[in-house]
Amino acid sequence: MTQSNRADSRTPLVEMRNMCISFGGVHAVDHVSADLYAGEVVGLLGHNGAGKSTLIKMLSGAYQADSGDIFINGERATITNPRDARRYNIETIYQTLALADNLDAASNLFLGRELVTPWGLVDDGAMESETRKIMARLNPNFQKFANPVSALSGGQRQSVAIARAVYFDARILIMDEPTAALGPHETQMVAELIGQLKADGIGIFLISHDIHDVMQLCDRASVMKNGKLVGTVDVDDVTDDDLLGMIILGKTPGNGAV
Amino acid sequence: MTHSEATPASKPARKSIIQLLELDLRLLGMVVAFAILCIAFDLATGGRFLTPRNIFNLTIQTVSVAIMATGMVFVIVTRHIDLSVGALLATCSAVMAMTQTQVLPDMLGLDLGHPLIPWVTIAIGLLAGTLIGAFNGWLIGYLTIPAFIVTLGGFLAWRNVSWYLTSGKTIGPLDPTFMKFGGISGTLGATGSWIVGGLALTGALYGLYAARRNKKKHGFTIKPLWAEGMMAVIISTAILGFVAILNAYEVPARKLKRMFEAQGETMPEGYTVSYGIPISVLLLIFVTVAMTILARRTRFGRYIFATGGNPDAAELSGINTRWLTVKIFALMGALCAISAVVASARLANHSNDIGTVDELRVIAAAVIGGTALAGGAGTIYGAILGALIMQSLQSGMAMVGVDAPLQNIVVGSVLVLAVLVDIIYRKRTGEA
Numbered sequence: 138m139t140q141s142n143r144a145d146s147r148t149p150l151v152e153m154r155n156m157c158i159s160f161g162g163v164h165a166v167d168h169v170s171a172d173l174y175a176g177e178v179v180g181l182l183g184h185n186g187a188g189k190s191t192l193i194k195m196l197s198g199a200y201q202a203d204s205g206d207i208f209i210n211g212e213r214a215t216i217t218n219p220r221d222a223r224r225y226n227i228e229t230i231y232q233t234l235a236l237a238d239n240l241d242a243a244s245n246l247f248l249g250r251e252l253v254t255p256w257g258l259v260d261d262g263a264m265e266s267e268t269r270k271i272m273a274r275l276n277p278n279f280q281k282f283a284n285p286v287s288a289l290s291g292g293q294r295q296s297v298a299i300a301r302a303v304y305f306d307a308r309i310l311i312m313d314e315p316t317a318a319l320g321p322h323e324t325q326m327v328a329e330l331i332g333q334l335k336a337d338g339i340g341i342f343l344i345s346h347d348i349h350d351v352m353q354l355c356d357r358a359s360v361m362k363n364g365k366l367v368g369t370v371d372v373d374d375v376t377d378d379d380l381l382g383m384i385i386l387g388k389t390p391g392n393g394a395v
Numbered sequence: 396m397t398h399s400e401a402t403p404a405s406k407p408a409r410k411s412i413i414q415l416l417e418l419d420l421r422l423l424g425m426v427v428a429f430a431i432l433c434i435a436f437d438l439a440t441g442g443r444f445l446t447p448r449n450i451f452n453l454t455i456q457t458v459s460v461a462i463m464a465t466g467m468v469f470v471i472v473t474r475h476i477d478l479s480v481g482a483l484l485a486t487c488s489a490v491m492a493m494t495q496t497q498v499l500p501d502m503l504g505l506d507l508g509h510p511l512i513p514w515v516t517i518a519i520g521l522l523a524g525t526l527i528g529a530f531n532g533w534l535i536g537y538l539t540i541p542a543f544i545v546t547l548g549g550f551l552a553w554r555n556v557s558w559y560l561t562s563g564k565t566i567g568p569l570d571p572t573f574m575k576f577g578g579i580s581g582t583l584g585a586t587g588s589w590i591v592g593g594l595a596l597t598g599a600l601y602g603l604y605a606a607r608r609n610k611k612k613h614g615f616t617i618k619p620l621w622a623e624g625m626m627a628v629i630i631s632t633a634i635l636g637f638v639a640i641l642n643a644y645e646v647p648a649r650k651l652k653r654m655f656e657a658q659g660e661t662m663p664e665g666y667t668v669s670y671g672i673p674i675s676v677l678l679l680i681f682v683t684v685a686m687t688i689l690a691r692r693t694r695f696g697r698y699i700f701a702t703g704g705n706p707d708a709a710e711l712s713g714i715n716t717r718w719l720t721v722k723i724f725a726l727m728g729a730l731c732a733i734s735a736v737v738a739s740a741r742l743a744n745h746s747n748d749i750g751t752v753d754e755l756r757v758i759a760a761a762v763i764g765g766t767a768l769a770g771g772a773g774t775i776y777g778a779i780l781g782a783l784i785m786q787s788l789q790s791g792m793a794m795v796g797v798d799a800p801l802q803n804i805v806v807g808s809v810l811v812l813a814v815l816v817d818i819i820y821r822k823r824t825g826e827a
Contacts, residue, residue: 197711199710199711218713219710219711219712219713220713223713229711231711233707233708234708235705235707235708235711235712236705236708237700237701237702237704237705237708237709237771238704238705238771239700239701239703239704239705239771239772240697240700240701240704244697244701245708248697248701248708248709248712248714249698249709249712249713249714250713251694251697253694257693258688258692258693259692259693259694259697262609262610262612262613262615263613265613265615266613266614
């Protein structure tokens with residue numbers, strides 16, 4: 138496995154060690170380790186079914202690992218549900234976006250973390266106001282605050298999902314195929330946003346099967362195949378073809394097959 | 396995103412009056428349908444349908460189903476169903492009937508008519524309903540048995556628990572205070588009704604004002620003042636008109652005479668007493684307001700709709716959807732208990748067949764009221780209006796003299812037709 142040339146003196150923001158999970162006898166993720174430093178983007182690459190989403194869902198609390206340890210800032214973390222993950226400032230943008238289509242943008246943004254009045258009632262006014270502020274920053278064209286999100290375009294829905302992750306001061310951001318449903322213009326916006334968040338010191342796991350995305354946006358890339366980690370490489374040290382070889386053949390550059 | 400820029404330009408700048416008033420089109424449609432129905436029956440019965448007396452009867456007949464329908468909205472919105480509400484009502488009614496006629500007087504030695512009896516009875520009934528509902532919710536949420544199956548089983552089981560508890564006998568007479576919750580034997584009278592009407596009016600107007608102030612505070616667009624004024628006029632007319640109609644229904648002179656004679660007095664000439672708002676209707680109004688606040692202004696309500704719209708998203712947002720299911724069904728159970736108070740009090744006794752086919756009437760009311768079986772959409776006021784439409788249809792046809800089998804055929808057809816209209820409406824407006 139290629140060791141990161143980043144200084145070992147720094148504690149990683151996230152460290153997942155020997156993560157395992159199986160579904161009905163199939164080892165979806167088999168002893169996989171990965172780490173992420175503050176202000177860094179780590180790409181997770183692999184074919185469909187390679188286990189990248191599954192690995193990340195153990196971090197976001199959607200799945201519970203069979204075994205393995207997660208360390209946040211060097212401290213052991215117990216994450217058994219999405220609420221736990223949120224407590225560690227882990228925010229996730231799911232591939233499916235995980236929006237309640239019948240609710241408006243503000244309700245979705247604050248879902249599970251509603252702003253309330255002193256009487257304990259949900260404060261729709263305050264939430265819409267906050268939503269307008271963050272949307273003005275992320276997607277200034279966004280105007281449909283009163284509509285259910287089912288009435289929004291793919292890009293608008295994506296920006297609601299991103300706003301939800303960004304609003305709550307995420308320190309660890311997981312993005313699962315954030316540009317899969319987007320056009321070139323919107324993809325560019327997401328790329329700019331990633332750069333901005335990185336500069337703010339947020340660590341980002343970016344799941345993708347688009348090598349160009351990864352080469353352009355990521356600092357390091359971890360490649361998975363059949364539930365196992367092929368290797369982790371510095372993006373600057375490898376070519377597109379090297380990454381492709383890791384994804385398809387399970388070979389790390391120079392080391393031969395794992 | 397180009398789409399959102401293009402829309403304002405392509406739309407005419409002038410908004411329609413309905414948009415300006417921010418009226419719910421679906422609600423408007425239902426109100427119009429209901430009005431047409433009432434007028435048609437009034438014409439067909441030669442003016443007997445829209446009399447204060449009949450309107451009074453309609454409201455008290457609707458209460459029991461309407462209370463349960465508000466809970467059914469939550470159940471259906473989260474993509475569940477409850478087929479056991481009628482049976483649950485019967486069990487709660489049986490528990491309360493036994494409590495007030497046998498358990499409390501015989502075992503605890505409270506005399507019949509003791510002032511504590513009705514309140515202890517109601518508390519026990521509510522507890523029973525809530526626990527049974529929570530049990531259903533646990534089976535559905537935690538053991539993941541489909542709601543259809545759990546409540547189909549409950550439909551048989553609880554109906555017969557009720558039978559078992561009472562040995563199938565009719566239990567009565569019930570406590571006189573308890574019976575005040577039934578309708579005609581417990582009303583507020585003219586003055587009381589006007590006071591309630593005044594309070595309701597104040598509350599509604601304050602609600603309008605507070606909503607406007609809140610929008611202003613956050614700098615959102617507000618309706619023009621005349622539109623707010625028009626809403627205020629519509630609401631005031633509705634509230635005060637309702638009170639006036641119920642107050643116009645007077646206690647029959649013969650009944651009054653008998654009451655005076657019973658006290659050894661003679662009735663003064665020209666003496667009249669109004670019934671006014673029945674306590675059961677007041678109860679329904681409280682339930683409606685409370686359930687609407689729950690649905691719209693609390694996290695609980697927000698989570699119900701989010702879960703109905705996308706259960707996975709709700710789960711990933713950290714909502715404990717299993718516990719939510721338990722709470723929803725517990726609430727449904729509590730509402731069944733309240734309905735049981737109203738239903739048994741109206742009959743003045745507990746009978747073995749109380750609440751039969753209520754499950755279907757409750758589901759029909761919620762669905763006619765615009766609750767989508769696919770989940771995620773539904774309103775409390777819609778369900779109440781749905782219950783009112785069902786009841787009007789039923790009693791209207793009875794008054795016109797439609798044969799009983801035909802009545803049920805019509806009601807069944809209307810249910811199916813209402814859902815078809817709803818589907819077409821949703822397609823047109825592009826709602827999910």
